[in-house]
Amino acid sequence: MRRLTALSLLLVVPVAMAAGYVPDKYAATAYKKAQTAGADVVKNPKEGDAAAITAGQAIFVAKCVTCHGTGGKGDGPAAVALDPHPADFTDGGRWAASSQGTKQWVVLNGVQGTGMVPPGLSPDDAWAVLAYIHKTFEPNVP
Numbered sequence: 134m135r136r137l138t139a140l141s142l143l144l145v146v147p148v149a150m151a152a153g154y155v156p157d158k159y160a161a162t163a164y165k166k167a168q169t170a171g172a173d174v175v176k177n178p179k180e181g182d183a184a185a186i187t188a189g190q191a192i193f194v195a196k197c198v199t200c201h202g203t204g205g206k207g208d209g210p211a212a213v214a215l216d217p218h219p220a221d222f223t224d225g226g227r228w229a230a231s232s233q234g235t236k237q238w239v240v241l242n243g244v245q246g247t248g249m250v251p252p253g254l255s256p257d258d259a260w261a262v263l264a265y266i267h268k269t270f271e272p273n274v275p
């Protein structure tokens with residue numbers, strides 16, 4: 134029995150670590166503010182909308198790649214200088230940690246104390262760029 138417990142620990146721990154994106158204090162505060170504002174439960178009306186996704190791509194290239202990188206991995210040219218690092222949008226655990234409503238709140242309001250300053254998008258453009266990011270970089274969520 135004891136051996137079985139040790140074995141299951143060996144199996145469970147790496148799985149938990151792989152899934153485990155833990156928001157830093159800045160992101161956690163932003164998530165909380167989005168929740169207080171009721172933004173976390175709002176769905177992305179542009180999700181899967183082909184025209185919005187094309188528009189979102191142009192926005193991403195113009196306003197996000199310097200930090201989030203052309204492949205969305207958070208490794209753009211400005212990323213090295215930033216602590217915390219820009220979000221890696223290909224990290225499924227990280228994507229799942231906040232709703233698209235929360236992400237829109239982040240795009241509109243920034244993550245205070247980090248390089249994620251509000252890029253000055255309209256609410257519609259924020260939805261469009263998130264629809265693009267979701268479609269293009271996040272592999273695990275339909």
Ligand code: HEC
Nearest residue numbers: 159160196197200217218219220231236244247248249252
């Ligand atoms: C100057 C650098 C910079 C630019 C430009 C930038 N970001 Fe960020 N972004 C960051 C950093 C740094 C974080 C991580 C904050 C943290 O983890 O505390 C972040 C986090 C985020 C998050 C939160 C992800 C999560 O895990 O909750 C979203 C969404 C996001 N950025 C979207 C965008 C979009 C969309 C654009 C372009 C319109 C953009 N960012 C432009 C630096 C940047």
